[in-house]
Amino acid sequence: MRKPIHELVEAQYDFVVAMRRYFRTFPEIGGQEYGTQKKILSELKAIGLEPRQAAGTGVIVEINGSKPGKTVAIRADIDALPIQDEINQPYCSQHAGLCHACGHDGHAAMLLGIAKVFKAIQAELAGTIRLIFQPSEEQFPGGALDMIADGAMHGVDAVIGAHLWQPLEVGTMGITYGPMMASPDQFTITVQGCGGHGSMPYQTVDPIHVGAQIVLALKTITGSNLSANDLAVLSMGVFKAGDAFNIIPDSAVLQGTVRTFSQSARETIFACIDRICTGICSASGATYTLESCHGFPPVVNNPQVAGVVATVGKEVLGESQVVELSPAMVGEDFAYYQQQVPGCFMFIGIGNKAKGITYPHHHPKFDMDEQALAHGVEVMVSAALGLLK
Known part of the structure; x- marks a missing residue:
């Protein structure tokens, strides 16, 4: 044939x-x-x-x-x-x-x-x-x-x-x-701080500074919390905050994606994201919300x-x-x-x-x-x- x-x-x-x-x-x-x-x-x-x-x-x-x-x-x-x-x-x-x-x-x-x-x-x-x-x-x-x-x-x-x-x-x-091919999940972190004048940061809770710390910490998750046998990726795609050079904004929005092949790796990563946000925001006086959307298997x-x-x-x-x-x-x-x-x-x-x-x-x-x-x-x-x- x-x-x-x-x-x-x-x-x-x-x-x-x-x-x-x-x-x-x-x-x-x-x-x-x-x-x-x-x-x-x-x-x-x-x-x-x-x-x-x-x-x-x-x-x-x-x-x-x-x-x-x-x-x-x-x-x-x-x-x-x-x-x-x-x-x-x-x-x-x-x-x-x-x-x-x-x-x-x-x-x-x-x-x-x-x-x-x-x-x-x-x-x-x-x-x-x-x-x-x-x-x-x-x-x-x-x-x-x-x-x-x-x-x-x-x-x-x-x-x-x-x-x-x-x-x-x-x-x-x-x-x-x-x-x-992996599960393509996404997440959105909204950091709520307290804005103010760029010349007086001590009167504010700077969500850009808090968000930057969160981004750096998130990049450690896959290497520090998963087995080397777990295929996984966490990448950031969005960091939005503020509209003027001399104004510290009230909030910042971070968005990223998580790619995994197992439910256990997926659960571990999202638990770590939540834990990192809790710790950094608590230490900085900010609050946050975490929204996740699980994609295809x-x-x-x-x-x-x-x-x-x-x-x-x-x-x-x-x-x-x-x-x-x-x-x-x-x-x-x-x-x-x-x-x-x-x-x-x-x-x-x-x-x-x-x-x-x-x-x-x-x-x-x-x-x-x-x-x-x-x-x-x-x-x-x-x-x-x-x-x-």
């Missing part, structure tokens, strides 16, 4: 590229993917399938084989980011302030290509392929839970998904046989499913082109599907230094080597066929 699948994928390559460029040109953010959904529904109906709307702006469609068998789901996220597109390409975003700067345009396009390949071999299938076009991956709490509530995982035996990945060169694939690949994916990846791309990765500290709501059934998430390389495709995810000049789209389609089609067996 390898050669026919490769030929089918090659025959759909121009279509997949065209779809990717369409979605890049007309991006929509989570929960507002109305035009994206309309396009997906139209393309699926055009090839003789019967898709249905799901979870507001998502789509679910099945390709039922001529023989009974297992059900394998393949998921793609379809939402864009609130970023101004800065690529110098004809498919630059036409929606001001919105951009597919993460690769979801390619994910949606690949899944449409996968639909066309499976439709072409439908008579040979034993089992069912379910395709899940999911909205709102970029926004907490993510669109996966809504898709699951709308039946996306009902009767599914295994699920796979892929992320087009700029750190990997085109022609390569990355995978793990366990932890793949960690993405943890099922070893058996990952084994099937890795095997076909080596057949498609070459033995040396499939690499086992260290877990990434980014997050993905694909984890919710893996809580329902065994699953595997993979990275498909899209970087190409020779072509100047080097900008990272979430950068306004992010782009991809589109040859990766064919790699992703062929690997996922082949992996799904392997899992049906």
Whole structure:
């Protein structure tokens, strides 16, 4: 079946590229993917399938084989980011302030290509392929839970998904046989002090000084309170206070993120954050509030499913082109599907230094080597066929 699948994928390559460029040109953010959904529904109906709307702006469609068998789901996220597109390409975003700067345009396009390949071999299938076009991956709490509530995982035996990945060169694939991506949590600390004139700090409780001490102390948590075997990151992203050079403000706002792979590490870090804030604020005469938002669970690949994916990846791309990765500290709501059934998430390389495709995810000049789209389609089609067996 390898050669026919490769030929089918090659025959759909121009279509997949065209779809990717369409979605890049007309991006929509989570929960507002109305035009994206309309396009997906139209393309699926055009090839003789019967898709249905799901979870507001998502789509679910099945390709039922001529023989009974297992059900394998393949998921793609379809939402864009609130970023101004800065690529110098004809498919630059036409929606001001919105951009597919993460690769979801390619994910949606690949899944449409996968639909066309499976439709072409439908008579040979034993089992069912379910395709899940999911909205709102970029926004907490993510669109996966809504898709699951709308039946996306009902009767599914295994699920796979892929992320087009700029750190990997085109022609390569990355995978793990366990932890793949972390839980992305966030927190906000509001330090309440007492403002006053910059020339008389003794009359104030300076929230900037207090906040600075908190920031420095937070950076010691992972090294001092967790085992070296615990993968964890704590980073600060926001420190806002004051509006004038000579006025000590009343308050300061600090925001950061915590990335972990275990519930115990997550609990330890948040307990330490609270304890540090209590101690420093108490010693300084300030008060504080701590708000936390727990994100997706960690993405943890099922070893058996990952084994099937890795095997076909080596057949498609070459033995040396499939690499086992260290877990990434980014997050993905694909984890919710893996809580329902065994699953595997993979990275498909899209970087190409020779072509100047080097900008990272979430950068306004992010782009991809589109040859990766064919790699992703062929690997996922082949992996799904392997899992049906």
